[in-house]
Amino acid sequence: MNLPLRKPLMPDLAPVNEPHPKTLTAPVTQAVLTAAALSQLTARLSGKRVLILAGPAESKDELAGVLALAHKGRWPILADPLSQLRQTDDDLLITGSDILFDGAITLGDAQPDVVLRFGATPVSATVIQWLQTFTGQVILVDPNQALADHSLSTQIQLTVTPAILCQALLPQVLPAPARYCQIWQALEAAYRQSVRAIQATEARIPVIMSNKLQDSAIFVSNSMPIRDVDHFYLPNNGHNRIYCNRGANGIDGVVSSALGMAAVSGTPNNYLLIGDLAFFHDMNGLMMAKRHALKVTIIVVNNNGGGIFSFLPQAAAKDYFEPLFGTPQDLDVATVSKLYGAQYERATTAEDLQSYLNETPTGLRIIEVPSDREENTQQHRQLSDALHKVMEDVLENYNTNKSN
Numbered sequence: 001m002n003l004p005l006r007k008p009l010m011p012d013l014a015p016v017n018e019p020h021p022k023t024l025t026a027p028v029t030q031a032v033l034t035a036a037a038l039s040q041l042t043a044r045l046s047g048k049r050v051l052i053l054a055g056p057a058e059s060k061d062e063l064a065g066v067l068a069l070a071h072k073g074r075w076p077i078l079a080d081p082l083s084q085l086r087q088t089d090d091d092l093l094i095t096g097s098d099i100l101f102d103g104a105i106t107l108g109d110a111q112p113d114v115v116l117r118f119g120a121t122p123v124s125a126t127v128i129q130w131l132q133t134f135t136g137q138v139i140l141v142d143p144n145q146a147l148a149d150h151s152l153s154t155q156i157q158l159t160v161t162p163a164i165l166c167q168a169l170l171p172q173v174l175p176a177p178a179r180y181c182q183i184w185q186a187l188e189a190a191y192r193q194s195v196r197a198i199q200a201t202e203a204r205i206p207v208i209m210s211n212k213l214q215d216s217a218i219f220v221s222n223s224m225p226i227r228d229v230d231h232f233y234l235p236n237n238g239h240n241r242i243y244c245n246r247g248a249n250g251i252d253g254v255v256s257s258a259l260g261m262a263a264v265s266g267t268p269n270n271y272l273l274i275g276d277l278a279f280f281h282d283m284n285g286l287m288m289a290k291r292h293a294l295k296v297t298i299i300v301v302n303n304n305g306g307g308i309f310s311f312l313p314q315a316a317a318k319d320y321f322e323p324l325f326g327t328p329q330d331l332d333v334a335t336v337s338k339l340y341g342a343q344y345e346r347a348t349t350a351e352d353l354q355s356y357l358n359e360t361p362t363g364l365r366i367i368e369v370p371s372d373r374e375e376n377t378q379q380h381r382q383l384s385d386a387l388h389k390v391m392e393d394v395l396e397n398y399n400t401n402k403s404n
């Protein structure tokens with residue numbers, strides 16, 4: 001958009017008293033479930049193998065009722081990193097869904113009959129693709145009729161709030177067969193055990209963050225950071241909120257968004273996890289940290305370019321891959337830190353990062369984690385293979401011991 005303005009460029013300095021709109025989101029409907037709808041829904045869910053898919057939500061309160069309902073039904077919850085449910089270490093939360101849903105594994109007795117969806121579109125493209133192939137029923141809880149269902153798999157759309165729905169269903173539903181929940185919990189336990197032991201440079205960052213951070217607001221950049229957080233940031237009782245600019249999934253404006261978060265989060269414990277390209281893209285946003293004395297720690301994963309593209313087939317086309325996709329900038333993060341008056345640290349080991357995250361934040365701090373794109377791709381592939389094996393072993397164990 002290019003809006004030419006005519007001189008004189010003197011603004012109207014008279015104060016404007018119009019109140020700012022409190023919220024830009026549409027009002028939440030207060031619809032209640034009719035008795036008929038509730039009984040139909042109960043019949044679809046009670047005693048069934050239900051899988052709850054908790055997508056992005058604004059606050060912890062939005063999906064609070066979902067936990068109680070899940071416990072009543074013994075239903076596992078695929079907890080998107082932006083669902084705000086990973087703030088508590090609940091034993092029904094599932095994080096290892098990408099490995100289970102990428103089509104390489106037969107779910108067997110872990111296969112759900114029904115998917116009950118809350119929140120917006122999940123980060124995981126694998127989960128969306130799986131939903132497209134899922135032959136059971138998909139119910140979407142969409143109070144404002146505003147959630148785009150990118151999977152086009154919804155059969156029933158409920159226009160009640162999660163709170164109203166969960167409260168109404170809670171006394172009605174009976175639990176799923178015990179074995180169903182047990183398998184999911186065994187899968188998740190094995191997954192988490194492997195994730196805790198990750199040594200790979202980039203993949204271990206969310207593991208360390210989920211271990212170390214408490215009462216923090218965490219902003220995550222698009223590209224590999226949000227994927228790694230989805231896969232490897234484990235639920236814990238640290239009460240950390242996680243945010244990301246989803247939608248167009250741009251790598252633009254991420255530094256500024258994180259600083260905006262830090263300005264209103266109400267905590268000095270603000271973090272941004274970001275790749276080098278996204279960081280340099282919005283570098284000058286850092287000015288605002290100085291101007292507003294913001295407390296924020298930025299972890300820059302510096303693999304000198306777009307690490308995500310090394311996972312795509314074009315990585316094999318050596319002649320044009322680097323100038324078109326890899327796009328290394330060869331810029332120095334330490335010099336950028338100096339320019340904006342940030343405290344600079346370089347974390348080359350897991351211990352380095354752990355100890356930097358132990359320090360209490362006092363202002364703008366930039367922690368550079370050097371990485372290598374090729375090595376990162378190999379490490380992720382090895383990790384994915386190992387995690388598939390772990391999950392397959394658990395399922396095989398359950399299938400051969402039917403008495404489990």
Ligand SMILES: Cc1ncc(C[n+]2csc(CCOP(=O)(O)OP(=O)(O)O)c2C)c(N)n1
Pocket residue numbers: 221222223224225249250251252274275276277278279303305306307308309
């Ligand atoms: C504004 C914008 N431009 C381009 C893209 C395409 N894009 C997606 S991921 C990516 C690479 C990001 O690199 P980096 O931030 O260093 O993260 P990494 O891939 O290394 O994890 C690019 C350019 C985008 N998403 N948004």
